[in-house]
Amino acid sequence: MVRAVARVFALLTFTALTSSAQTSPPLAPAAASLASPQATELAKLQGDAVGWLEGLLRINTTNPPGNELAAAKYMAEILQKEGIHADVFEMGVGRGFLVARLSATAVPDPSRALLLMSHLDVVGVDRSKWTVDPFGAVIKDGYLYGRGAIDDKAMGAANLAVFVALKRSGTRLKRDVILLAECDEEDGGTQGMRIIVEKYWDKIASGFAINEGGHAAMKNGKVQYIGVQASEKVSVAVTVIATGPAGHGSMPRKDNPVLHLAAAIDKIGNYEAPVQLNSVTRAYFESIANVEEEETGKWMRALESSDRAEHAARWISNTSPMWNSMLRDSIAPTMLQAGIRRNVVPSEARGVINIRLLPGNPLEALLSKLQQLVNDPQIRFEVQPGGGEAAPSSSLSSDLYAAITRLAKQDFPGTTVVPFMSTGATDSWPLRMRNVQAYGLMPFPLADSDFARMHGDDERIPVESFHKGVQFLGDIVSDFVVSK
Numbered sequence: 001m002v003r004a005v006a007r008v009f010a011l012l013t014f015t016a017l018t019s020s021a022q023t024s025p026p027l028a029p030a031a032a033s034l035a036s037p038q039a040t041e042l043a044k045l046q047g048d049a050v051g052w053l054e055g056l057l058r059i060n061t062t063n064p065p066g067n068e069l070a071a072a073k074y075m076a077e078i079l080q081k082e083g084i085h086a087d088v089f090e091m092g093v094g095r096g097f098l099v100a101r102l103s104a105t106a107v108p109d110p111s112r113a114l115l116l117m118s119h120l121d122v123v124g125v126d127r128s129k130w131t132v133d134p135f136g137a138v139i140k141d142g143y144l145y146g147r148g149a150i151d152d153k154a155m156g157a158a159n160l161a162v163f164v165a166l167k168r169s170g171t172r173l174k175r176d177v178i179l180l181a182e183c184d185e186e187d188g189g190t191q192g193m194r195i196i197v198e199k200y201w202d203k204i205a206s207g208f209a210i211n212e213g214g215h216a217a218m219k220n221g222k223v224q225y226i227g228v229q230a231s232e233k234v235s236v237a238v239t240v241i242a243t244g245p246a247g248h249g250s251m252p253r254k255d256n257p258v259l260h261l262a263a264a265i266d267k268i269g270n271y272e273a274p275v276q277l278n279s280v281t282r283a284y285f286e287s288i289a290n291v292e293e294e295e296t297g298k299w300m301r302a303l304e305s306s307d308r309a310e311h312a313a314r315w316i317s318n319t320s321p322m323w324n325s326m327l328r329d330s331i332a333p334t335m336l337q338a339g340i341r342r343n344v345v346p347s348e349a350r351g352v353i354n355i356r357l358l359p360g361n362p363l364e365a366l367l368s369k370l371q372q373l374v375n376d377p378q379i380r381f382e383v384q385p386g387g388g389e390a391a392p393s394s395s396l397s398s399d400l401y402a403a404i405t406r407l408a409k410q411d412f413p414g415t416t417v418v419p420f421m422s423t424g425a426t427d428s429w430p431l432r433m434r435n436v437q438a439y440g441l442m443p444f445p446l447a448d449s450d451f452a453r454m455h456g457d458d459e460r461i462p463v464e465s466f467h468k469g470v471q472f473l474g475d476i477v478s479d480f481v482v483s484k
């Protein structure tokens with residue numbers, strides 16, 4: 001019942017969104033005669049797309065353990081009904097990913113192919129904090145609720161709809177379009193993208209990719225800017241270890257490892273690496289200065305001025321932790337561990353620091369700086385395995401970036417396109433290591449209050465925004481892949 005009601009609601013919302021004339025038949029945009037065949041097919045698929053997102057949300061893919069295989073098979077079934085062959089690859093018990101391809105009529109050229117990707121896994125939930133079943137795909141007041149509603153199943157359902165619409169339209173493609181729904185993104189990708197790129201590259205070899213990681217920022221019902229992720233910081237975890245003699249708690253000593261660790265963590269956590277701008281962050285601050293408040297915009301423009309740069313960086317860093325992190329290598333102490341008894345001075349104390357390097361910055365340089373700062377023979381650093389690598393940024397002058405910019409302005413008049421370096425990691429970096437021009441989108445317009453629910457409680461997407469995002473994504477993909 002809920003599902004049927006949801007479908008009807010979705011159809012109504014979409015009709016309201018796309019029909020400028022009340023007399024238009026349901027699901028047919030007013031300008032249907034001018035719409036391309038794939039845009040027409042996509043408009044017809046909007047109701048199904050919501051249903052597919054609901055279906056994906058009902059499959060609990062909390063990682064760990066993941067259970068992405070069930071979601072991959074769910075998508076494969078949908079594709080099979082459309083006459084599209086999909087490969088589902090198993091990656092251990094209950095885990096797997098899906099690849100499907102629409103081939104260009106010309107001779108395949110992997111360097112031109114477009115990869116449409118999303119991840120099937122989600123982060124866990126604290127059920128006691130949710131007002132609805134996180135895996136129930138509940139629709140309430142125009143919102144579809146569920147873990148993964150934003151991150152990243154909406155993208156998966158949107159990719160699927162765009163892909164199916166292209167197939168149904170029968171249009172000639174000038175490049176291959178590859179659909180990838182992958183696994184283990186939320187746990188670092190060691191059981192996902194790293195292996196997929198390494199062992200299954202021939203299945204996904206491409207020159208361009210659209211992934212998650214961006215933002216369509218909505219304010220007062222209007223899309224203020226479209227953030228396109230073209231780069232990301234590199235995440236590395238380092239264990240800080242203090243050692244010293246164990247002893248009795250009744251006879252304190254200055255070489256107590258707990259003391260030494262605390263002092264070291266204090267210095268490390270308060271260290272501020274120098275400000276560094278790169279091509280993406282420079283373009284980001286230049287663009288976003290135009291949509292921020294006057295005072296903020298003023299300091300953003302002054303970031304590289306000869307006399308006010310230092311004050312500008314201070315102002316921007318103090319205004320937003322994210323902006324602070326975009327300006328420099330950052331370090332956050334995240335874990336502490338010491339002691340076995342309340343009256344025993346332990347011989348070892350450990351802390352974990354999460355380092356986020358600007359792309360291209362070597363870890364060794366920062367570590368030796370920290371060593372110097374701590375200046376304590378009782379302290380040593382151990383780099384944890386599984387850290388990211390310094391992938392290059394994607395180009396801001398590629399044809400795909402140009403298409404995203406053009407279509408953003410067409411679909412959201414008055415909006416600004418803002419290139420973006422995310423402080424968090426996505427699965428785009430293993431692709432960028434292979435010179436793929438990968439861009440992170442979040443094509444669905446979201447208010448800050450909804451965007452903030454990603455990984456939080458009551459994650460939800462406005463159904464209307466989902467439809468708008470599906471259309472936007474479809475427009476970008478059509479522009480980029482369809483032969484004219």
Ligand SMILES: [Zn+2]
Pocket residue numbers: 119151152185212
């Ligand atoms: Zn995600």
